[in-house]
Amino acid sequence: MRKGFIVVSLFIAQVIYSQNYSRYVNPFIGTGGHGHTFPGAIVPFGMVQLSPDTRIDGSWDGCSGYHYSDSVIYGFSHTHLNGTGVSDYGDIMLMPTMGNPSLDNKDYSSEFSHKNETASAGFYSVKLDKNNIDVRLTTTKRVGYHEYTFNNSGNANIILDLNHRDKLLEGEVKIIDDRTIEVFRRSEAWATNQYIYARIEFSKPLKLTKKEANGKQENNMYTGTKLALAFSAPVKKGEKISVKVALSPTGYEGAGKNMLAEGQSNDFENIRKQADKDWNKELSKIEVKSDNTNKLSIFYTALYHVFTQPNIYMDVDGKYRGRDNKFYTANGFDYYSVFSLWDTFRAAHPLMTLIDRKRTADFINTFIRQYEQGGKLPVWELASNETECMIGYHAVSVIADAMTKGIKGFDYEKAYEASKNSAMLDIFGLNAYKQNNYISVDDEHESVSKTLEYAYDDWCIAQMAKILNKKEDYRYFMNRSQNWKNLYNPENGFMQARKNGNWYQPFDPREVNNNYTEGNSWHYSYFVPQDIPGLIDSHGGKEKFEQFIDAIFTAPSTTTGREQADITGLIGQYAQGNEPSHHIAYLYNFVDKPQKADEKIRYILDHFYQNTPDGLIGNEDCGQMSAWYVLSSMGIYSVTPGKPEWETVTPYFDEIKLHLEDGTTRTITKNTGKEELRKLGFExxxxxxxxxxxxxxASPVIVADRLFDFSTKVQIIPLNPKDKVYYMTIDENDKNVRKTFSTYKGPFTINKTTQVSAYAQRNGEKSSVTTANFNRRPNHWDITVNSKVNPQYTAGGKLALIDGINGTENWRKGEWQGYQGQTFEAILDFKSPQQLTRLSSTYLQDNRAWILMPKKVEYYASMNGKDFILLKTVDNTVDSKDEKVQIKDFTADILPTEARYIKIKAYHFGKLPEWHQGAGGDSYIFIDEISAQ
Known part of the structure; x- marks a missing residue:
């Protein structure tokens, strides 16, 4: 009986795979607008992403290397990122030309027309207009196949430019013979130490005809940080030259093995057909029926984008480059790279737990190895580099989701050890988070988002602890998972930053600022996926929370504060174009209004996903945007990854069949019961x-003037009116006095620089201690600033420049004033003449954030505030290319001078230079403390 079942399953699988789902894939979806996808050839989860590059800069909409609005191709490179916000990759770029070879990209680039461009799953072709060359591309997992047809006779060239795209740190080209070269490229961009090796084989002999190398040039080997070569041969009209490029992350030997395994065919069409077959095998896991071919294209292209990454990152023999830059061999699993976990934990990984449990286990085995070799789980890993981009430790979400859904194939105990390790580190605000149960503005930037996302991740770790019967750990992490309560402001219902014990003010839920990650308070005030009932109770029940969900969809569709390119696809303040909003419409299910969820989800499916180049409302983010579409169109979504259940809406298609790994099929129709959908795949x-x-x-709030003249009133407010509050004060006279907490009975007044600490208690449970510092002004000077401060970087007002409180290297915490594209000028008024011998002002440099030291600072003196005499000029000594975040005092020692007024002029750097990623943009001056003695 069992034998017969296997035969039937295999027969069914053969029938499914023989169907042509790849014909619906349109790789151009997302290549326009802000989708950041690429149209080139790739097989599912392949190491090679062979695609044209129309952008060589770091522009936002050129992150994938290609944008549909462009009309010039610079070349065809073998690695690309799908829908991200950074311009890494673009490795091993080749470009065919004719005539006298040039290594200048302005010369070897070519115009093209979309009329002569086609793309399908695993295939890309285009005509290069400049030299009438037809290019066709296809690929295997590790080998890219090029076919160039030269439609005119003459001298054909193939350009290899290792300076293409990101910064070349180290390059090497070895000419093995006239048909074979080996290439090494080490580069830096977002990932600071990327290694790639390639073996390139030409179908006919080619001669080296031009080179540019600033390193060694001997024995047919060329090195340098400036490295480009041209290989040439005469061709007849209509002649083809084929090129095969095998990639490896480990070395030339690995590239050679990969070529032997996947690069032996000389039949381009056969490789193309195999790539198409590979895609059909993956796409057939979900069978959708519809009379609307546009909807089929949107659906299967979405699934195609989900399967574009993570990418296999090991050679055919299992050898890979670990996070410690050493070599290892993967035994019993496949090793992957490119984990955009802040995005993909929400939908892409939950989708994989349904349709690809084996690969999910491989991802987690990769996580475990990265923990063992690099010290922690990946956050946003790329090419064996931890980029530290985005926030949280969301690998634990993927692990918990797999464990609670019964996925095997990885070591649960080791996975738990790695997860707990990530949660117990003292980085990115975690130290304050563990100690205080929340992160404040004073501790770390993006404090609200980090607190909320850490709290969800901690809940995930608690679910693992429960499975492994670790009771104390379960209780510890469940307590931490409630840390969101410390940032929930019951007065307005929003998640609000806290600063110096109080709520951060002024507060506008639409404001995009450094307290949130790629969003604002509207986007984050619904992110408590681990405790939605608790969030509803905080709002006062289901009816009030329903009104709060309604409010995000009806709020004005404009944000305030910093411009954030990621925030797109707005319905009110709901932003489908960025991930923090993706679960919000499903929250209607929790207030017993599923019809509202249906309405909103259907609107998004209808309007924000189209079969056009600009058919994605936001950047793809390694499949997350598309995974939302795939799941939602099936009528399911994982609001809380880590729970073996789905939230449901009415399915978008009339019939959907899921063909699962165990050989069974699940059929979904619009009449499928919601309870049946809820446990789909995990029955x-x-x-x-x-x-x-x-x-x-929750910790109480302490309210008072942070900077006061003579005295200020202090009020302590519990976040729950049932809480009792206890407090303690320490002023400058109490340093050696042992003090204890007393019962708080009401507001009190302080008249000295004082530290106030307080905690709340309810039912025997104490909150963490809130601590705030209130400073009596060190002087009574006045200051007039004649420059226009950026409203995002005010540090609380002009007195921040003379309050005696110094900013740190982490300028995102808000203690610096920022001025863009202008010279800073301010006049200090001592109120009466003072004898001065030293003047100082403090500046910060973070050149990656466009913040540069002033060119020079001038100090002037005056008795009347109108007539100023130059006292001293202090020149800058910090190299603008120095990427270290650093602070410098521009101190001027002067001859004894009597003055009532001092003028400070800090000359801005100007436009960002060509070497800077933001070349042409206006640099910032960041200034904090001005002092005089």
């Missing part, structure tokens, strides 16, 4: 009883 997963844990008491 046999048994729930594990929760252990008991305590409800967290």
């Amino acid at each position: 046999n997963v048994k729930s594990i009883k929760d252990f008991k844990y305590n409800e967290q008491t």
Whole structure:
């Protein structure tokens, strides 16, 4: 009987795979607008992404190397990122030309027309207009196949430019013979140390005809940080030259092995057909029926984008480059790279737990190895580099989701060890988070987003602890998972930053600022996926929370504060174009209004996903944008990855069939019951009883003037009116006095620089201690600033420049004033003449953030505030190319001078130079403390 079932399953699989789902894939979807996708050839999860490059800069909409609005191709490179916000990759670029070879990209580039361009799953072709060359591309996992047809006779060239795209740190080209070369490229961009090796084989002999190398040039080997070569041969009209490029992350030997395994065919069409077959095998896992071919194209292109990454990152023999830059061999699993986890934990990985459980286990085995070799789980890993981009430790979400859904094939204990390790580090605000149960503006930038996302991740770790019967760990992480309560402001219902013990003011939920990650308070005030019932209770029940969900969709569709390119696809303040909003419409299910969820999801599916180049409302983000579409069109979504269940809406298509790894098929129609959908794919997963844990008491708020003249009133407010509050004060006279907490009975006044600490208590549970510092002004000077401060970087007002509180290297915490594209000028008024011998002002440089030291600072003196005499000029000594974040005092020692007024002029650097990624943009001056003695 079992034998017969296997035969039937294999027969069904053969029938499914023989169907042509790849014909619906349109790789141009997302190549326009802000989608950031690329149209080139790739097989599912392949190492090679062979695609044309129309952008060689770091522009936002050129992150994938290609944008549909462009009309010039610079070449065809073998690695690309799908829908991200950074311009890494573009490795091993080749470009065919004719005539006298040139290594200048302005010369070897060519115009093209979309009329002569086609793309399908695993294939790309285009005509290069300049020299009438037809280019066709296809690929295997590790080998890219090029076919160039030269439609005119003459001298044909193939340009290899290793300076293409990101910064070349180290390059090498070895000419093995007239048909074979080996290439090494080490580069830097977002990932600071990327290694790639290639073996390139030409179908006919080619001679080296031009070279540019600033390193060694001997024995047919060329090195340098400036490295480009041209290989040439005469061709007849209509002659073809084929090129095969095998990639490896480990070395020339690995590239050679990969070529032997996947690069032996000389039949381009056969490789193309195999790529198409590979795509059909993956795409057939979900069978959708529709009379609307546009909807089929949108759906299968979405699935195609999900399967574009992560990318296999090992040679055919399993050898890979670890996070410690050493070599290892993957035994029993496949090793991958490109984990955009802040994006993909939400939908892409949950989708994989449904249709690709084996690959999910491989991803987690990769995580474990990266923990063992690099010290922690990946956050946003790229080419064996941890970029530290985005926030949270969302690998734990992927692990917890797999464990709770019963996926095997990885070491649960080791995965838990790695997860706990990530949560116990002291980086990115985690130290304050562990100690205070939230992160404040004073501790770390993006404090609200980090607190909320850490809290969800901690809940995920608690679910692992429950499975492994680790009771104490479960209670500890469940307590941490409640840390969101410390940033929930019951007065307005929003998640609000806290600064110096109080709520951060002024507050506008539409403002995009450094307290949130790629968003604002509207986007983050719904992110408590681990405790949605608790969030609803905080709002006062289902009816009020329903109104709060309604409010995000009806709010004005404009943001305030910093311009954020990621925030697109707005319905009110809901932003489908960026990930923090992706679960919000499903929250209507939790207030018993599924019809509202249906309405919003259907609108998004209808309007924000189209079968056009600009058919994605936001950047693809390694498949997350598309995974949302795939799941939502099936009528399911994982609001809380880590729970073996789906939230549901009415399916978008009339019939959907899921062909699962166990050989079974699930059929979804619009009449499928919601309870049946809720457990889809995980029907046999048994729930594990929760252990008991305590409800967290939120920390109180301390309200007073942070900077005061003579005295200020202090008020302590609990976030729950049922809480009792205890407090303690320490002023400059109490340094050696042992003090204890007293019961708070009401507001009190302080008249000295004082530290106030307080905690709340309810039902025997104490909150963490809130600590705030209130400073009596060190002087009574006045200051007039004649430059226009950027409203994002005011540090609280002009007195921040003379308050005696110094900013740190982490300028995002808000203690610096920022001035863009202008010279800073301010006049200090001492109110009466002063004898001066030293003047100082403090500046910060973070050149990656466009913040550069002033060219020079001038100090002037005056008695009347009108007539100023130059006292001293202090020149800058910090190299603008120095990427270290640093602070410099521009101090001027002067002859004793009597003056009532001092003028400070700090001359801005000017436009960002060509070497800077933001070349042409206006640089910033960041200034904090001005002092005089």
